[in-house]
Amino acid sequence: MRQNEFTPRLFSLIRSGITKQQLSKDIVAGIIVGIVALPLAIAFAIASGVSPEKGLITAIIAGLAVSVLGGSRVQIAGPTGAFIVIVYAIVQDHGVSGLIIATFMAGFLLIGMGLARLGNYLKFIPYPLIVGFTSGIAVIIFTSQIRDLFGMSIESLPADFVQKWIVYGKSLTQINFSALAIGGGTILTALYFHKLTRKVPGTIVAIAGTTALVYFLGIPVETIGTRFGEIPNTFPAPTLPDIQFSTIQSLIQPAIAIALLGAIESLLSAVVADGMTGERHRSNMELVAQGSANILSGLFGGIPATGAIARTATNVRSGGRTPIAGIIHALMLLLIMLLLAPLAKHIPMACLAGILIVVAWNMGEWKHFADLLRSNRMDVLVLLTTFLLTVFFDLIIAIQVGVILSSFIFMKRMSEATAIKTTASILGDAVDEGVLFEEELPDVPDGVMMYEVNGPLFFGASRKFEEVMDEIHERTQFLILRMRNVPFVDATGVRRLQELAASMKSRKVTIIISGANKEVRKALLQGGLYDAIGKNNVHENITSALEYVKRVKGFS
Secondary structure, rough: OOOOOOHHHHHHHHHOOOOHHHHHHHHHHHHHHHHHHHHHHHHHHHHHOOOOHHHHHHHHHHHHHHHHOOOOOOEEEEHHHHHHHHHHHHHHHHHHHHHHHHHHHHHHHHHHHHOOOHHOOOOHOOHHHHHHHHHHHHHHHHHHHHHHHHOOOOOOOOOOOOHHHHHHHHHHHHHHHHHHHHHHHHHHHHHHEEEEOOOHHHHHHHHHHHHHHHHHHHOOOHHHHHOOOOOOOOOOOOOOOOOOHHHHHHHHHHHHHHHHHHHHHHHHHHHHHHHHHHOOOHHHHHHHHHHHHHHEEEEEEEOOOEEEHHHHEEEEHHHOOOOOHHHHHHHHHHHHHHHHHHHHOEHHHHHHHHHHHHHHHHHHOOOHHHHOOOOOHHHHHHHHHHHHHHOOHHHHHHHHHHHHHHHHHHHHHHHHEEEEEHHHHHOOOOOOHHHOOOOHHHHOOEEEEEEEEEEEHHHHHHHHHHHHHHHOOOOOOOEEEEEEEEEEEEEEEEHHHHHHHHHHHHHOOEEEEEEEOOHHHHHHHHHHHHHHHHHHHEEHHHHHHHHHHOOOOOOO
C-alpha cells in the first residue's frame, strides 16, 4: 500500500507548499464556482422535494468536507442531479427525516467502501450501465420540470413517469405563457450566453435577469417565496438523527443506492478532473471524504452529496488547482446564504426549471447513448435495460438489475474465452506455432491424452470439463492437463478438477497437471486437489510431465 493512499490531497499540498500565485488563482476560481453552484444547489433541493436552504447547506458542508479531506486536488462536491430521483422517492416514502437518516447511513457505507479500497474497483463498472442510468435520470429530471416550465397549477404530481405525462396532457389549458417565456429564455441564456463571454455564467445572468423582471414588473408567475416562503439566512446547528433499527431496515436499500451512486459519480468526476489537470486522484481517500461529507450533511439537515462534474470542470477552467478553491467555494456560498438568502425567494420557479432542463440535457450521454446502440448486442441489452428500468420503474432496481445483468454477461464472455483442446484438435487448427505440441508429439507415449487449457478455470467455464470426460477413450492411461495459459482458478474450477480426478480414478486413468502458475498451484493445493491426484502428478512444465510418465514402471 502506498503510504499516501489515505492522506488528503490538501495535507500533501500544504507540506509541499502552495505558491502565492496559485493561491490567488484558487481564490478567484472558488468565488466563480460558488456563484455557479448557488442556483444549482437551490434547484436540486427543490427538485428533490425538500426546501431550498437544504441544497445550500449541503453545498456548503459537503463542499468544505470534500475539499479538506478529499483525494482530488480540484473536486467540487455538493448536491447533484444524479440524486434527484432517489432523494425525491425517499422523501415521498419516508419524509425529510428519513432522507437525513439515509444520507447519514450512506456516509458510513462510503467510508467503509474507501477503507476497503473499493475505489480501485468501482472504475470497472460497465460503461453501458453508467450511460443507461445517467440518461434515464436525465429524462426523469426533464419530465419533473415540465410543470414549472409551463407554469401549470398542478398541486401534486404522481411519481410514475407515464402518469406524469398523462397529467401534463390534461393540464395543457393551464399553461402560463409568462412562465414559459421565462423558462425558455433561461434555457437559451444558459446554453448560449458563453458565446458572448465566458467570464459570467449564463445561469447567473438568467437568474438575475428573470428575477429582476418578475420583481419589478410584477409578472404573475410562481416564485420560490410563493411556494416555500422565506429562505432562512441562519445556519442550523448539528443534530443527531433518531435512528431506530426498524428505520435502518426500511432505508438500507436507498442508503446503499445513495452510496453506490455517490461513489460512482464522485470517482467519475475525479477521473474527468485528472484528464483536465494531468494529475491522479486518490480514489479510496476520495470515498472516505465523500462519506464524511454525507455524514456531516445529514447532521446539519442536508441531503446527499457527491462530486459534481460540471462544477469541478468549472473550477479547473477557472484556474483552480488545489483544494483551496473548493474551500473558498463553500465559504462563498455560506456568505451568500447569510447575507442574500431573503432575496432568493423572488427567483421564478420557471427559471429554476429551465436551469434543471439544461442540467438534464448536459447530464444525458446522448451521443454515447446513440453510439452504444450500434455496439455489441450484449452492451445494448445492458444499456436499454438500465435506461428503461430507471425511467419507468426505479433507480435502485435499475442499478441492481444492471449490475447483475452485466455480471452474467461478463461470466458468459469469460466462459467463452476458456477453451480446453486436445492435442489433435490444436494441430488441426491454423493457430500460432507457439501453442502447438509439435515438439512434444514425437515423444508422447501411447495411452496418453493431452489437453491444452486456455483461459481462467472459474464457475462460468466449469461445463468444459464435461466435454473432456466424454472424449476420454478406453485405452487412455494418463490424462495431461497443460495449464500454462490458465491465469487463475476459483473454488468451482478446483471442484470440477476434483470431480474429473474421481471420474478418471474409477476408470484407472491418472491425471497430471502441467505448467500451472504459482497462484493456480496454490489454489489447487488449498482446494485439496493434490490429495486427490497426488503431489507427484503436478509438474512445472510439459517436459517434466512426459518424463515422469515414461518413468512409470511398465509403461512405454
